[in-house]
Amino acid sequence: MLERILVNGLVTSGTYAVLAVGFSLIFGVAKIFNMAHTALYMITAFLIFVGTNQLGFPYALSAVVSVGATIGFGLICYALLFDRVKVHQTAVMIISLAVAMLGQEILLLTLSGHYRGIAPFVTGSIDILGVAVLYQHLFTVLGCLATLFGLWALLTKTNLGKAIRAVAQDSETANLMGINVSRVCLITMGISAGLAAVAAVVAAPLEPLHPGMWMLPLTMILAAVVLGGLGSIKGSVFGAIILGFAETIVVTAVPGGSFLRGAVSLAAMVLVLIARPEGLFGVVFEEERL
Amino acid sequence: MRNFRCQIKKFVIASFVMLISVTAGSASADQTIKIGVIGPMRYITGEHIWTACSIAAEEINKSGGIAIKGKRYNIELAKADSNEFSSLSDAISAMERLITENKVDFLIGIQFSEAALALQEVMADYKKIWLSPGSSHEEQCLRVAKNYDRYKYFFRCGPPNTIFAGRIAAHELMMTIEKVREELGIEKPKVALFRQTGLWAEANMKNSLKDVPKSEFTTVGEWVVSITASDVTAEMSAIKAARPHIIFSMVSGPVGITMSKAWGELKIPATLIGANIAGMSSPHWQATNGMCDYEATMNGIGRVEITEKTIPFYDKVLERTKQNPLYATVDSYDAVYVIKDAVERAGTLETDAVIAALxxxxxxxxxxxxxxxxxxxxxxxxxxxxxxxxxxxATQWRDGNAGRKGL
Amino acid sequence: MIDYIRWVYQWFKGEILAIPGRVIAVVFFTFLLLLPLITTSPSTLRFLIMACIFAIFAASWDLLAVTGQVSLGHALFFGSAGYTAALINIHFGLPAWITIPLGGLSAVVVGLLAGIPALRLRGFYLSLVTLAYPVILTGIIFVFPDFFGGEMGLIGISRLSGSRVGDYYTVVLIMAFSGFIMWKLSDAGSKVLRTGVVFHAIREDEIAARNSGINTVRYKLMAYAFSGFFGGVAGGLYIHFIRIAGPSSLEVFFSVQALLWAVFGGMGTIYGAIVGVFILFPLTEYLRIYEWGEALRFVIVSLVLIFILLFMPEGISVWVLDKIEIRCRRCKVVNIATRRNCRTCRAPLRLEREK
Structure with a gap:
């Protein structure tokens, strides 16, 4: 039982982590509450589906093309929509929500509302610690880990990463130090959209695709980001891991109550936030504490 | 000021005249019977309900329409998107629009139970006969029993309610148990129960287990998942560890796809049977990437001669949609003919007479x-x-076709 | 008597006719009240009733937003009051005019319970905690299916009133009344209530408000209670009108809709929320008439949302009022934008360079 929780928890939390980190990044840097983040995930998944199943491209090729297209779409959204109303946070929230709804409707109209599936990148399963693990699951976990590691290296080892972190900490001072804040924001949006797309590449073959699939993960990644502390990348990862494992524990330990998985993990989030209002790794200035 | 008042008067009179002419116009437009078709039109069930009704209407109109006391009536269909999965109020206003704006005589449609219960109120308010092809909960008909005069306009044209669905599933389970016993020589096969949350699955599961004698099999456990669970590998690997011979499923939502996929991917050496609503439709094969091969589910229609009308209908739907018909498809198709039959026997369109005929x-x-x-x-x-x-x-998936060959 | 009428006339002239925004509001409500004389088409009345209910819902969301607390789970109030009203109605047979206020009161209790964690949280942390509430409540409802009706919901709820026109007037009057009260509660310029100015102060700077001796805890809880009550009234009206109380009224998207309408109309203004509902809701309904519209209506609505908010990020009503009204800098009285001098103090409304 313990092994099963471990393996399945890693799979669930890995995807959440990559999605949550992307969301957290653009929120931290550009203060954009991007409700369309999981819609980007969905768009990539459907692009891969169209590429592999309707145009007959191999998985890798259509994955690369889809990731590129999604990053382009994210950048366009940022430049044409979000950037122009950035000061009005709730307006950005609603605009991004409308973008997500638009994506859903266009998919419904063009591809109709039934479920679809992407063929797994690798098939078959292996027994680890006596638990059956699909190769696709391993692929997902390893892909998520590699992505997170790559992001960590980018943020800590490169000049661009330094600039991104500087803007996230204090965009005005960063601007005074000669960092081109608007360009950094644009690049961050590209990275954020790219992370959503990569999450789709590694995880979309696991779940049925349909035009409403952006809503459920949106709730969970918002919860993960807040649980970890807004704007903290490390926090988002930990938040995702906690929620992912909370879900898995409910499913595994109380099989009759697995429909409660969402409710239980959100209740866990509420409890943590009551105890620690700034999230696990969030920073709060003493004078702002209530 | 006077002038202004005069104008208002003129406007009011003009609008009254218009109103009267509009109502008079629609009253004199006879020779057609209007059937309102309502369903989630952007989803597969809605598309199928609409296709089925169109096929039936075309067939009837081609063969001379409906005859009432020597007069010929053609069927005219009106379509409305209920959008019932995202908004209940949208579904209600769609139905009311059909009744008040399109002035339909009969209604066919709807899939989702909560929406069906809400729409029964609209039906009762307007006293319109409604044949429901999609939602299965018996509460809808218990209401007719409780308050016959108010809800008598409601007829459920399938699928079987939970009592019967359970019994059908029990037959399927019994058949499988006998097969396992015969071919593998296992006296008491082990059965794993897998169902989604919610009344439908719970009631079906309970009813079907009641009908199969306890001495025939042993259960290794019951796994309950959310209707929208996107990953059931945890449950499925637990089932695999319990080493059952048969997995008896009862799922209606997208989790049906996830289930078949996990079952196939994990190569669980147990046969997957039961009721999987997602598994009844053609996109299931693509959605599971063929992982559902050899999965069996009970089904409203297969390409077998249930009656002489089944196979021609099946082929027509296949030709038009490139998909197998669903239970809602065949229910709606028959619903149109049931209306024709009842109206012809009643010899009038008068509601109470038609209800008596129905x-x-x-x-x-x-x-x-x-x-x-x-x-x-x-x-x-x-x-x-x-x-x-x-x-x-019962139909089984083989090479991308469920029940096209028939069992 | 004559004096009294003259006083009313003067008041009407000064407080309503001189201010374009209020003229629009009065004309709009008069139109709603007179509409059944023009048409009693049930589907028109139905969507206006739904629009009124959602307007109360969106406005109650906005009342909370006035204090700077952006809730992502407002369906909590709507749904819990709906379930309470339905349970009371079914088990005790009480009529709608009792169950709806009781539902509202239950939402107040829920609102206070929900508000307690909110005291420690702010900003997006708060939004996310509120997002969790309806999901948790849905979980509870599924755990006790026999009592709450599970996923089918509760049925057998009595009607709001005898007829569609009766329903219509009930809902329109409740909407007008509660909209007015919510607007007064949040009106920073009100001479009677001080809640408005305090709510605005809390949103602008909570620390400063507290330093000025305001018991911010009490006022924040008060905002939760009022918002909960009106959200609950909307929920009660809803279940008595559509006559089923089901889990669909607790869905995340349902909560988000309130935010969508209110932000579209103009956040933090109350009337903005009502404007938002009365633009977006009829638009979706109107597009249904055409066959292409039925398929494309959500695409069109999303595009409208994006473009309006892109050019009027503070909401459509704020943008319009900005164009037709101007506030005197000296005496803070609102004037129509066409005036050059203030109507009370005669000070020039715009500073113009001398030629």
Missing amino acids: EKTDYRGAMGRISFYPKGHKWPHDLKCGPGYVTWV
């Missing part, structure tokens, strides 16, 4: 012999199921 329906449709329970029964106006009436079939 209650005496005995029609051989594509899904079997259709007949409704009478007033005074436990479930008045529910579809009669069982031997001699509608029985459903």
Whole structure:
């Protein structure tokens, strides 16, 4: 039982982590509450589906093309929509929500509302610690880990990463130090959209695709980001891991109550936030504490 | 000021005249019977309900329409998107629009139970006959029993309610148990139960287990998942560890796809049977990437001769949509014919007479012999199921086709 | 008597006719009240009733937003009051005019319970905690299916009133009344209530408000209670009108809709929320008439949302009022934008360079 929780928890939390980190990044840097983040995930998944199943491209090729297209779409959204109303946070929230709804409707109209599936990148399963693990699951976990590691290296080892972190900490001072804040924001949006797309590449073959699939993960990644502390990348990862494992524990330990998985993990989030209002790794200035 | 008042008067008179002419116009437009088709039109069930009704209407119109006392009536369909999965109020206003704006005479449609219960109120307010092809909960007909005068306009044209669905699933389970015993020589096969949350699955599961004697099998456990669970590998690997011979499933939502996929991916050495609503439709093969191969589910229609009408209908739907018909498809198709049959027997479009005729329906449709329970029964106006009436079939996935060859 | 009428006339002239925004509001409500004389088409009345209910819902969301607390789970109030009203109605047979206020009161209790964690949280942390509430409540409802009706919901709820026109007037009057009260509660310029100015102060700077001796805890809880009550009234009206109380009224998207309408109309203004509902809701309904519209209506609505908010990020009503009204800098009285001098103090409304 313990092994099963471990393996399945890693799979669930890995995807959440990559999605949550992307969301957290653009929120931290550009203060954009991007409700369309999981819609980007969905768009990539459907692009891969169209590429592999309707145009007959191999998985890798259509994955690369889809990731590129999604990053382009994210950048366009940022430049044409979000950037122009950035000061009005709730307006950005609603605009991004409308973008997500638009994506859903266009998919419904063009591809109709039934479920679809992407063929797994690798098939078959292996027994680890006596638990059956699909190769696709391993692929997902390893892909998520590699992505997170790559992001960590980018943020800590490169000049661009330094600039991104500087803007996230204090965009005005960063601007005074000669960092081109608007360009950094644009690049961050590209990275954020790219992370959503990569999450789709590694995880979309696991779940049925349909035009409403952006809503459920949106709730969970918002919860993960807040649980970890807004704007903290490390926090988002930990938040995702906690929620992912909370879900898995409910499913595994109380099989009759697995429909409660969402409710239980959100209740866990509420409890943590009551105890620690700034999230696990969030920073709060003493004078702002209530 | 006077001038202004005059103008208002003129405007009011003009609008009254317009109103009267509009209503008079619609009253004189006879020779057609309007049927309103309502469903989630952007989803597969809605598309299928609409296709089925169009096929039936075309067939009837081609062969001379409906005859009432020597007069010929053509069927005209009106379509409305209920959008019932995202908004209940949208579904209600769609139905009301059909009744008040399109002035339909009959209604066919809807899939989602919560929406169906809400729409029954609209139906009762306007006293319109409604044949429901998609939602299965018996509460809808219990209401007819409780308040016959208000809800008597409601007829359920399938699928079998949870009591019968459970019984059908029990037959499927019994058949499989016998097969396992015969071919593998296992006296008491082990069965893993897998169902989604919610009344439908819970009631079905309970009812079907009641019908199979306890001495025939042993259960290794019951796994309950959320209707929208996107990953059931945890549950499925637990099932695999329990080493059952049969997995008896009861799922209706997208989790059906996830289940079949996990079952196939993990190569669980147990046969997957039961009821999987997602598994009844053609996109299931693509959605599971063929992982559902050899999965069996009970089904409203297969390409077998349930009656002489089944196979021609099946082929027509296949030709038009490139998809297998669903239970809602065949239910809606037969519903149009049941209306035709009842109206012709009643000899009038008058609602109470048509209801009386519908209650005496005995029609051989594509899904079997259709007949409704009478007033005074436990479930008045529910579809009669069982031997001699509608029985459903079981279909198995093979090479991308469910039940095209038939079992 | 004559004096009294003259006083009313003067008041009407000064407080309503001189201010374009209020003229629009009065004309709009008069139109709603007179509409049944023009048409009693049930589907028109139905969507206006739904629009009124959602307007109360969106406005109650906005009342909370006035204090700077952006809730992502407002369906909590709507749904819990709906379930309470339905349970009371079914088990005790009480009529709608009792169950709806009781539902509202239950939402107040829920609102206070929900508000307690909110005291420690702010900003997006708060939004996310509120997002969790309806999901948790849905979980509870599924755990006790026999009592709450599970996924089918509760049925057998009595009607709001005898007829569609009766329903219509009930809902329109409740909407007008509660909209007015919510607007007064949040009106920073009100001479009677001080809640408005305090709510605005809390949103602008909570620390400063507290330093000025305001018991911010009490006022924040008060905002939760009022918002909960009106959200609950909307929920009660809803279940008595559509006559089923099901889990669909607790869905995340349902909560988000309130935010969508209110932000579209103009956040933090109350009337903005009502404007938002009365633009977006009829638009979706109107597009249904055409066959292409039925398929494309959500695409069109999303595009409208994006473009309006892109050019009027503070909401459509704020943008319009900005164009037709101007506030005197000296005496803070609102004037129509066409005036050059203030109507009370005669000070020039715009500073113009001398030629």
